Amino acid sequence: MTAAPACAVETPDLCGAYPRLDEQQITELSRHGERRSVSPGDILHREGEQTREFIVILRGKVAVVEGDGAKQRTIAVHGPGRFLGELGLLIGQAGFVTAVVREPGEVLAVPADEVxxxxxxxxxxxxxxxxxxLTRRTLLIGLDAGFRIIGSRYSPDARRLREFAARNRIPHRWIDLEEDEAADALLRELRISPHDTxxxxxxxxxxxxxxxxxxLAKAIGLLVPASSDAVCDVVVxxxxxxxxxxxxxAASDGLTTVVLDAVATGGQAGTSSRIENYLGFPPGISGAELAERAVIQASKFGARLTIPAEASRLEPCEGHYGIIVEGxxxxxxxxxxxxxxxRYRKLDVPHLEKFEGSGVYYAATPFELRMxxxxxxxxxxxxxxxxxxxxYLNRNASSVRMLVRGSDVHASMSRYLADEIDRTPGIEIMYHTEVCELLGDRTLRAVRAQNTRTGELLEIQTSALFVFIGAEPHTEWLKGTLPLDNRGFVVTGQGTSPWGTLLPLETGYLGVFAxxxxxxxxxxxxxxxxxEGAMAVRLVHERFTTTGSQ
Incomplete structure (x- = not known):
């Protein structure tokens, strides 16, 4: 799709992605920004650069495009009353599209911090x-906008990059060396050997x-760990x-707050396609959208989120704690x-690692749905x-089989989900059934399962196996530092430490909560x-009153 010509037709509002501001809202924004005349060809913000201004179109038209030259395509065309930008403007990411003026007019530019x-x-x-x-981000992901990842589906590094982009809901396009006919031509154009992917x-x-x-995170504007001698109030x-x-x-209470995560916001909940029993969201909400909203809230109050940053050690210092990342x-x-x-528990079957990412998955997001x-x-x-x-997967799959070890799901599954499974065509529950072998060469071809009551072996044709069999705590890095139970979870609020009585949620160190x-x-x-996250902050305040740290 080529760039929009002059006098381009304005794009209709799609699912609330392109609403108009009313006069009162524009008047309020005008108190914080400045009006500018614009001419055809002017670039208002550019792909790959951090968007520093919130732009409202007062007169004229602006096209939002992706790519350069002959490969450029138009995402949308906006007229008076519309505003530009997407989620990156609020959370500090680089932009994934370019905004170029198509018809002369006037815009209102407000600094991003003011917005x-x-x-x-x-x-x-x-x-x-x-x-x-939020809707624009979803549309960009669906359009395969953003950066491109070129590689082999069998490459662990390609899988790592794809999973990072998918988990963080970063618009991108995957170009598969094994399937995409344009991959070889693109690599030749860039003078890159397939072996270098x-x-x-x-x-x-x-x-x-x-x-x-x-x-990759640094290139697209995500914050990366930066050592500092300053001591913040709270690290999450x-x-x-x-x-x-x-x-x-913590941030809304005025505490200087730093947040570190090894992979992405949302945790396990971020991989959930829809959470329907969370208070205040009667239609349900995806885990990724819930996480995005929370990130914006935290950033709004001044919390600094850094991803990826995996803590490897907790070091008590005199009056504070140090978090070690990459040494x-x-x-x-x-x-x-x-x-x-x-983290999700893995199946105890031979050669599992061989198929992880090429047939075995631990999340059901739009990334996996496409497969x-x-x-x-x-x-x-x-x-x-x-x-x-x-x-969620039943939307795209020809059939879905659920393999369950027990004889009933009602003891482990919410009633509303069990009822929905029962009335959904295309989903079959196979009780007393366990996976015993994965079949295939470089990708998964089938699963061999066994009925634990009859001993019968079944071969089920599939190229996608999703594993949800519980979770193991991410606490390997805390062994020998904090008390853990026999399953590896952090023990809190029990007994006393050498420094005093522990508060609820407090671990073996004063001021360290789980x-x-x-x-x-x-x-x-x-x-x-x-x-518990909210309660931990209240307990931090309580601990500060006894230690005088704040």
Whole structure:
């Protein structure tokens, strides 16, 4: 698709992505910005660069385009009353599209920092902008906008880059060396050998050759760890529901707050296609959207989110704690909230690693949904996560089989999900069934399963196996530092430490708390994780009154 010509037709509003501001809202914004005349060809913001201004079109038309030259395509055309930008403007990412003036006119430019403040103080305007930006991000992901990842589906590094982009809901396009006919021509054009893949093509012709996750994050504007001698009030480790809730409440209370996560915001909840029993969202909400909203809230109050940044050690210092990332002390804080959550448990079958990412998956997001088009899918597990995945994947799959070890799912699955599974055509539950072997060469071809009652062996044709069989805590890095139970979860609020009586949620160190799924005895639900994150912040204040740290 080529760039829009002059006098281009304005794009209709799509699912609330392109609303118009009313006169009162424009008047309010005008107090914080400046009006500018614009001419055809003027660039208002550019792909690959951080968007620093919120632009409202007063007169004329502006096209939002992706790519350069003959490969440029038009995403949308906006007229008076419309505003530009997308989610990156609110959270500090680089832009994934370019805005170019098509018809002369006038725009209102408001500094991004001013807009973030206005969004926080004006619920109506904030909700309009937030809903629009969330929808635009979804549209960009669906259009395969953003950077391109070129590589082999069998490459662990290509899988790492794809999963990072998908989990963080970063618009990108995957170009498969095995399937995409244009891949070879593109590599020749860039003078790159297939043996040198994966590569990331970003911002026109910028080539990142097998970048680390941190290098890719830096290129697209995500914050990376930066050592500092300054001691913040609170460091939150993990950006799942518990960690994000803690960061929102800590930052809104005026505490200097730093949040670190190894992979992406949202945690396990971020991989859920739809959470339908979370208070306040009767239609349901995807885990990714819930996380995006929380990130914006935390950023609005001043929390600094850094991804990817995996803590490897906790070091008590005199009066504070140091968090070690990649061998260096990345953050120093008076209080620590550990919310690193849990990771999905893996099947105990031979050669599992061989198929991970090329047939075996631990999440059901739009990234995985594309791989299941008109194909049979197998889901292992009988809990809520397995049910949500089955219902979501059933949209694209030709059939979905759920393999469950027990004889009933009602003990491990919410009633509303069990009822929906029962009335959904295309989903079959196979009880007393376990996976015993994975079949295939370089990709998964079939699953061999066994009925544990009859001993019967079944071969189920599938190229996509989704595993939801519980989780293990992400606490390997804490062994020998904090007390853990026999399953590896962090023990909190029990007994005393050498420095005094422990508060609820407090670990073996004063001022170090655990919240959410990582905590021993926690209720594995999003709502309870959010509650514990908020409670941990209140306890931080209580601890500060005894230590005088703040």
């Amino acid at each position: 973030r403040t206005l969004v926080a103080g004006d619920p109506a305007l904030g909700d309009l902008i937030l809903r629009s930006y 994966p590569v990331v093509i970003w911002h026109g012709d910028q080539v990142l050759r097998n970048p680390t996750t941190a290098e 480790l993990g950006a799942g529901p518990a960690g994000l809730a803690a960061s929102v409440y 260096e002390c990345a953050v120093k804080a008076h209080a620590v909230i550990i919310a690193t959550g849990a 299941c088009r008109r194909s049979p899918v197998v889901v292992v597990g009988g809990g809520n996560s397995a049910a949500q995945a089955a219902l 919240a959410g799924d990582v905590r021993s005895g926690s209720v594995k639900r999003v709502a309870s994780a959010v509650g």
